[in-house]
Amino acid sequence: MSVLLIEAFYGGSHKQLVDLLREEIEDCVLFTLPAKKWHWKARTAALYFMQTVPASSDYRILFASSVLNLTELVALRPDLGKLKKVLYFHENQLIYPVQKCQETDFQYGYNQILSCLVADSVVFNSAYNMESFLSSIGKFLKLMPDHRPKCLERMIRPKCQVLYFPVKFPDVNRFMPEHKLAHNGAKGNGNTCPFMSLPFQEKNYETVGLTKSCSSDQGSADSKTETECCTPLQERLHNLLTTPRGTIQETPSETFEQGMAQRSRPQAFLAFPEIPGELDCQQKPLHIVWPHRWEHDKDPESFFKILLKMKQMEISFHVSVLGETFTHVPVIFSEAKKALGSSVLHWGYLPSKDEYFQVLCMADVVISTAKHEFFGVAMIEAVYCGCYPLCPKALVYPEIFPAEYLYSTPEQLFKRLQNFCKRPDIVRKHLYKGETAQFSWAALRGKFRSLLTTEPKEDL
Structure with missing residues (x-):
């Protein structure tokens, strides 16, 4: 060697x-x-x-x-x-x-x-x-x-x-909602998603996990159809965003402590907030994702402060909080989960990359409030999955993202999120304007x- x-x-x-x-x-x-x-x-x-x-x-x-x-x-x-x-x-x-x-x-x-x-x-x-x-x-x-x-x-x-x-990206087409496929020039039909050519997608990369079940206890998917090999998390997320309220069976959420105790399994906490009537995809509440380590240098306090303010103002949104946890988890996480209540779609670390990318594909906006960032793989992966990035105008972010996606103060971040929540269709029709090919393994x-x-x- x-x-x-x-x-x-x-x-x-x-x-x-x-x-x-x-x-x-x-x-x-x-x-x-x-x-x-x-x-x-x-x-x-x-x-x-x-x-x-x-x-x-x-x-x-x-x-x-x-x-x-x-x-x-x-x-x-x-x-x-x-x-x-x-x-x-x-x-x-x-x-x-x-x-x-x-x-x-x-x-x-x-x-x-x-x-x-x-x-x-x-x-x-x-x-x-x-x-x-x-x-x-x-x-x-x-x-x-x-x-x-x-x-x-x-x-x-x-x-x-x-x-x-x-960053070596898998093909995530099969996880993409219809509106993301549509505004990238592709057409989806039902449960199958055609190839979507993103600016920096590795077209020659094959990921076994995307065509087989995510873990051994789910069984082999070799003989399954593409629809059948979708994971339970993918199905629940897809149903949430495409099925009217009342046709989805609700399940009780696990506690934060239970979720941490079962981190070795890809358990997904999903809640189903009130979704009125037959809303099309462009009108459903904005889905915000935060995919960072649960540590103080990522400044979760600032992130949750903004979300809780929007919650108090009765602004409608969904949120998924991903990322790894280590020995010390800031207390703000357990407090915020309880306060955000039905706005939470997913809460906790996903060991399975398949399920991680599924959540990113179903989200609209990815947020960073970091005080310490030298590259930001999670942000790049979320943009790859069609999320609109909002990052501090500091640290490495001006090197990676165009000025349009940067904010200077928490107040600016709040105002942009507030506007996006009022008009989520603006985000969902947006085409990312950055240059991302330079970060690909290719x-x-x-x-x-x-x-x-x-x-x-x-x-x-």
Whole structure:
């Protein structure tokens, strides 16, 4: 194996990237640690991999995310230090927003600086990530009381490059509602959805999970028709948006605690709010989706504050709250779920990618209120599924999305959502105006292949 992939936090976008590289790049071997207790992984992963990664003369390249303390690993394993060392930054700790100033741990940012110094190539998932890291090195090191090192930015910058996170998209046509297919020039009929060519769709990508059932306990779908292999969640979401009130059987919602206890199964909490009469698809309440990690840096408080204000004003909308949870879940989630009541369509993490994309396809608007974002895979995936994005005019978002989709203040976000709720047809007829092809695996494949190839060093 010529490429040694090491991921100290094997979850979310970190997992997506190394899984994609292992699938698409020849001669890769992957070693990982679970996506739990991030701070401990950042502190101790090097020691674990020192003992776990076997010695091999076949390695030529070491690829790791910046969670790993690369400096410690190459010191503990001199054989790995001889490889071409590529460090990939999904985020950087120099500008991470902490809830309290005293919570700042100097060591995490310091480790990333050291790792850059020993790496041969330092790769960032966005220009915002790279520049915010490099320009913050001097200020960050001023936290040291004395004997501060100098010129580190000048030493690190020549190694740096931007290589956007590569997103490999499945064909989600069969999950699309009629209005999304129609305004993209396709015609749907009943339960079958023809191919919809989105600006950055991977036409040659096949996902077994899209033609088979999502998990083993649902049985094989090999002999089923396309309609029959739709998952229960897809059917419920489709029925909600296409069937008049009174023809859908309501089911009691699970509690928040039950949902968290059963995260290993793709349980969907669905509620069915009042939908008057025979409304066509353009008149049904706006469906808002929030697909981010349930952590403070994504600022769920601001998001729910706006939704609760609209709820108090009796503005009609639906909301789906997706995203992974970790050890500490902000209390606002349980409070907001109860307060939003019948406006909630889905609540909780969906381990199945099929069901995750189904929810995105049925949504109209995707929202970010993040205070910490260096790329935003979830936002790109939602746009791919036909959602209208609304993002802060800050962080990485101006680099990714046109100005039309950015807001400057929570008040602006509220006003735009309020207007969309009054006229959801405007959103549903909208064609996304951004350029998204640059974020696809098809566009980035060659650059990643070049990054992960090298001539063997003489001393290997």
